[in-house]
Amino acid sequence: MTVRAAADATLPAIEARNLGVRYNLRLTRKTTVRQTFSQALRRREGPTHFWALHDVDFQVDHGESLAVIGPNGAGKSTLLQVLAGIIEPSEGRVTMRGKVSSLLTLGAGFDPDLTGIDNILLAGAFMGIEDREMRRRLPDIVEFADIGPFIDAALKTYSSGMRARLGFSIATAVDPDVLLVDEVLATGDQSFREKSRQRIEELIAAAKGIVLVTHDMHWVTIFCNRAMLLEQGRVVADGDPAEVVALHQEHMEASRLAKEEEAAKHRLTGVL
Numbered sequence: 001m002t003v004r005a006a007a008d009a010t011l012p013a014i015e016a017r018n019l020g021v022r023y024n025l026r027l028t029r030k031t032t033v034r035q036t037f038s039q040a041l042r043r044r045e046g047p048t049h050f051w052a053l054h055d056v057d058f059q060v061d062h063g064e065s066l067a068v069i070g071p072n073g074a075g076k077s078t079l080l081q082v083l084a085g086i087i088e089p090s091e092g093r094v095t096m097r098g099k100v101s102s103l104l105t106l107g108a109g110f111d112p113d114l115t116g117i118d119n120i121l122l123a124g125a126f127m128g129i130e131d132r133e134m135r136r137r138l139p140d141i142v143e144f145a146d147i148g149p150f151i152d153a154a155l156k157t158y159s160s161g162m163r164a165r166l167g168f169s170i171a172t173a174v175d176p177d178v179l180l181v182d183e184v185l186a187t188g189d190q191s192f193r194e195k196s197r198q199r200i201e202e203l204i205a206a207a208k209g210i211v212l213v214t215h216d217m218h219w220v221t222i223f224c225n226r227a228m229l230l231e232q233g234r235v236v237a238d239g240d241p242a243e244v245v246a247l248h249q250e251h252m253e254a255s256r257l258a259k260e261e262e263a264a265k266h267r268l269t270g271v272l
């Protein structure tokens with residue numbers, strides 16, 4: 001259950017208690033002809049469900065910026081989707097305090113046939129911001145995105161970096177109390193990344209809560225005052241960014257070596 005309450009700087013911006021997300025592997029995808037066929041070929045056994053998050057317990061105070069790091073498939077995006085209210089947790093409880101703005105996947109929530117301007121207004125409507133208010137913010141959002149005349153072209157004509165610029169500009173222009181960002185900063189070019197960095201610093205200075213998912217360890221240490229390492233859906237470490245990043249890199253190196261060893265063993269048995 002995701003509870004939304006009014007912002008109160010004395011209470012944590014985010015409280016996640018014993019969160020668990022269980023995906024049902026049999027029901028999550030629509031069945032296509034090809035899948036039906038491959039399912040018929042596959043053995044019937046195998047897991048029917050899968051815990052993408054388990055026992056995840058943390059809070060984010062106002063003014064904290066938390067980086068969530070971990071290997072592919074660790075559950076980072078799942079966690080952000082729970083915080084954004086897109087996925088209902090199967091276990092536990094989330095309380096988000098204040099206005100939550102999220103930038104989860106590239107262009108999610110955008111309509112490819114609408115222009116940049118219309119997508120800005122649409123995003124505002126999605127976030128429950130009044131049309132008049134959104135039109136007041138429009139010039140700033142357009143200026144920050146800085147994609148020139150493309151702002152009047154259909155979104156489907158944008159490069160992925162341009163989509164990210166527009167998305168970031170919208171998500172951060174609406175005075176969020178809590179900002180959720182999943183990976184999107186990585187696609188921006190050097191000058192946009194610099195601008196984004198400044199804007200995130202402003203949001204942190206305004207005592208907002210931020211949760212940033214990224215594979216860019218440099219960003220973790222410059223942007224965030226705390227980092228949480230997720231592995232196989234569980235919190236493995238939570239604390240000082242430099243220490244948590246170091247632990248993550250150690251674990252990644254250990255798993256790379258283990259895989260190399262495994263591959264070498266297979267090569268050896270193949271030769272013999």
Ligand SMILES: Nc1ncnc2c1ncn2[C@@H]1O[C@H](COP(=O)(O)OP(=O)(O)OP(=O)(O)O)[C@@H](O)[C@H]1O
Pocket residue numbers: 023024025028050052070071072073074075076077078079
């Ligand atoms: N709709 C779904 N149905 C079933 N399993 C899913 C679904 N979405 C994600 N998963 C699984 O849940 C796990 C966590 O996925 P998630 O996208 O949260 O990982 P991530 O940490 O964001 O990884 P990445 O670094 O690759 O973005 C993965 O094993 C993934 O295969």
Ligand SMILES: [Mg+2]
Pocket residue numbers: 076077078
């Ligand atoms: Mg992800």
